[in-house]
Amino acid sequence: MKRFSSKKHHIWVSLVALSVIVTFSSLKAFGADYETEQQNLYRAAKGEGKVVLYTSGDSPQIQAMLKAFEAKYPGIKAEFYRSGSGTVQEKLLSEHEAKIYSADVLLFHSTGAWFDLKKDGFLLNYDSPIYNDFPRSAQDPGYTVSGRTMATFHGYNTNLVPEKTATTLKTMEDWVKLAEQKEYRGRFGTTDVTVGGGIEAIAAGYYLYGEQKTKALFQRLFAAGLRLNPGGGESVNAIVTGQEAFDFFVPQQRFYDMMSKGAPIRFAVFTDGQPLNLSPMSIYSKSPHPNSAKLLFNWWNSKEGQALVVENIGCYSARPGAPAPKGFPPVSELKAVPIDRWAEMGKQTDSIIAFFDQMRRSR
DSSP states (O other): OOOOOGGGGGGTHHHHSBOOOOOOOOOOOOSSOHHHHHHHHHHHHTTTOEEEEEEOSOHHHHHHHHHHHHHHSTTOEEEEEEOOHHHHHHHHHHHHHTTOOOOSEEEOOOTTTHHHHHHTTOBOOOOOGGGGGSOGGGEETTTEEEEEEEEEEEEEETTTSOHHHHTTOOSHHHHHHHHTSGGGTTOEEEEOTTSHHHHHHHHHHHHHHOHHHHHHHHHHHHHTTOEEESSHHHHHHHHHTTSOSEEEEEEHHHHHHHHHTTOSEEEEOOTTOBOEEEEEEEEBTTOSSHHHHHHHHHHHTSHHHHHHIIIIIOOBOSSTTOOOOTTSOOGGGSOBOOGGGHHHHHTTHHHHHHHHHHHHHHO
16 A cells, blocks of 8 residues: 655645744635535535545544534535544545545645645645635645644643642753653653654754754653653643653643643643644545535635634634634744744654654663
């Protein structure tokens, strides 16, 4: 089975991993008026009656989104397949190779995938009217837009790191020094770089501190017993259960659920820079329900849909004017990693993985 090369993704990395959009250029009109387009698509979609989303989003959150969609467009049943980004990607590739076309809309986070998906003909070219409402940096017009925008914050267990202490730690260097203290050695982690968010966090570090300093920081973390988690969910669970006292670069929406349940977890903002990662959304070129797929794609990325993404999923939105998730600072208060360097950072993927492999072997 064909697999995507991480070397190719730098052309697309500005879509799947970005800091924050600071200024927005006006966009050329794209496609039909939104309401007219949706009315026409809805009439056609009723004959299809179904749409299937392939996603890495958490099931309860995706269910909430699709339930709202079904209420907006009665008669269109919305289903989804959910797994980790890598598994979703492999399922799509396997089915495509076998000429089994089940997916309609794609929403998963994989830094290396989207450029190759487009190049190899997996993405439908559709001039959706929603592209008018997103900045250029958050889209590939005609193919992809950021369906959700995920911050990565530093997470800590309030029973193990007193908030009085946490509020004095403002930078990554501060938290590295804490990791080196005897009581915290081996009790902290980060997302493995073989997972999209892990790569993006290191790339952000390269921009903020330079490659040499970033590697020096992680060398110190590995020496102090850095744990590697396969994903953000595992990182949050490790913090909440006390297996870890704190964790670097945890996806922001993971805090959303746990904090609302009263779990002993809080987030810390790095004053020296805060990355935000785009999560691309596209329509599958072999969609068996193309009108329903376009209907869902447009609605999800509309003003209404993105407000629900913030509310139900707990993510930020790349759409200008969208609110911040409840309990989190607005984008304007976060120091951003400038977007114009992300393509350059993407070229470092293979060397970052090699560096982590070297650190694993050396400890």
